[in-house]
Every structure is written in C-alpha cells, then in structure tokens.
Amino acid sequence: MTPIERKGFVIHPEFLNRAAQEALVARLREILRAAPLVQPVTPRGRPMSVRMSAAGDFGWITDRRGYRYEPRHPEGMAWPEIPSEVRAIWDAVSGCDRAPECCLINWYGEGARMGMHQDHDEADLSCPVVSVSLGDEALFRMGNVARGGRTETVWLRSGDVVVMGGDARLAHHGVDRIRFGSSTLLPQGGRINLTLRVVTAPAGR
Ligand SMILES: O=C(O)CCC(=O)C(=O)O
Numbered sequence: 001m002t003p004i005e006r007k008g009f010v011i012h013p014e015f016l017n018r019a020a021q022e023a024l025v026a027r028l029r030e031i032l033r034a035a036p037l038v039q040p041v042t043p044r045g046r047p048m049s050v051r052m053s054a055a056g057d058f059g060w061i062t063d064r065r066g067y068r069y070e071p072r073h074p075e076g077m078a079w080p081e082i083p084s085e086v087r088a089i090w091d092a093v094s095g096c097d098r099a100p101e102c103c104l105i106n107w108y109g110e111g112a113r114m115g116m117h118q119d120h121d122e123a124d125l126s127c128p129v130v131s132v133s134l135g136d137e138a139l140f141r142m143g144n145v146a147r148g149g150r151t152e153t154v155w156l157r158s159g160d161v162v163v164m165g166g167d168a169r170l171a172h173h174g175v176d177r178i179r180f181g182s183s184t185l186l187p188q189g190g191r192i193n194l195t196l197r198v199v200t201a202p203a204g205r
Pocket residue numbers: 104106114119131138140173174175193195
C-alpha cells in the first residue's frame with residue numbers, strides 16, 4: 001500500500017503481511033526468552049504500563065537512575081542480536097545508511113499506554129526512528145516538536161510501519177490506548193511495538 005503522511009510521520013499500512021508478522025513474532029519470542037520483558041520505572045519512581053526489552057548493541061531502559069541506553073539487560077546479559085527480518089524493514093524504509101543499534105521491544109497489555117514524549121536520547125538525529133506494530137490496534141497520537149499544540153491520531157494496525165524522520169524525528173508522540181483483543185496475532189492479546197534507532201554519534205565526530 002502507498003505510504004500516508006501525517007504531520008511528517010510516514011505510515012506504511014500493512015507493510016508486513018500476516019505470514020511475515022507471524023514469523024517475526026516467533027523470532028521475538030526467542031529474543032524475549034533470552035532477554036525477558038521488564039516493567040520499567042520512571043526516574044520519579046512511577047511504573048510504566050508498558051513492559052520492555054530490546055535487541056541490538058543497546059537497549060533503552062529507565063529506572064530511578066534515569067532514562068538511558070545500556071549495552072546490557074538489567075539482569076546482566078548482553079541484548080540479543082537484531083533479527084534479520086527487522087533489519088530488512090529498516091533497510092527498506094529508513095533511508096539511512098547506518099544500521100540500527102537498538103530495537104526496543106514494547107509490550108502493551110490490556111490498559112497499557114504511552115504518554116506523549118520525544119525520542120531524544122540518541123546522538124545521531126539524522127537517522128529516523130522506525131516503528132513496527134504487531135497485534136492489537138493502537139491509537140497513536142502525533143504532536144509537534146514543541147510541547148502542546150494541535151495533535152492528530154491514527155489507529156495503527158498489526159503490520160503497519162511508521163517512520164519518524166525529518167521534521168517528525170523530534171516530534172512528540174504517544175499511544176493513548178490499545179483496542180485489547182482486536183487482533184488474533186498474539187494468542188493472549190496485547191500489542192508489541194518495535195522501535196528501531198541509531199543510538200551513537202556518527203564516526204569521526
Ligand atoms: O508503541 C508505539 O507505537 C510507540 C512507541 C514509542 O514511541 C517509543 O518506544 O518511543
């Protein structure tokens with residue numbers, strides 16, 4: 001399907017067909033066996049409703065010490081490698097010649113959401129953030145680089161891919177809610193979102 005642009009966010013509807021989604025979920029299950037989901041806590045001590053893990057050189061974590069990228073899971077193991085299927089999505093849509101260094105895995109159960117935020121902990125903002133939706137539908141809210149102002153929403157469905165680059169790279173965004181049980185991809189229901197990011201500064205800088 002042709003991509004749709006909203007406020008600089010580029011949405012590729014049904015980028016992954018059902019078979020590709022199922023294959024990806026099987027790979028993610030292996031990753032989550034090696035690097036289990038954790039419930040992160042904000043620096044102020046509030047538990048997030050989303051559970052998280054990661055693959056790649058770095059995982060994004062938050063705890064009482066703050067938001068940051070770490071080369072190891074909180075339990076001490078290295079993060080698993082980013083699967084080739086995920087890398088292929090990045091290569092197809094990112095327009096970036098660097099490889100993703102972090103594949104954050106967000107798991108949304110019933111009632112989970114993600115407040116409006118910017119992704120700004122990365123040292124190379126010339127590369128986009130690429131997000132992959134799997135499972136239940138999510139109401140994704142797109143805002144502006146500055147806080148506040150007019151926002152727009154779109155329902156993201158399983159297999160959709162969003163590219164946040166250019167003007168949208170630092171735009172605020174969040175997930176208001178999911179429609180729990182709206183997809184049959186994940187047997188227990190819920191939603192998995194992958195976000196792919198380049199984390200480190202470009203070489204030579
Ligand atoms: O779940 C989503 O669609 C967005 C996730 C997100 O914005 C993030 O992990 O930074």
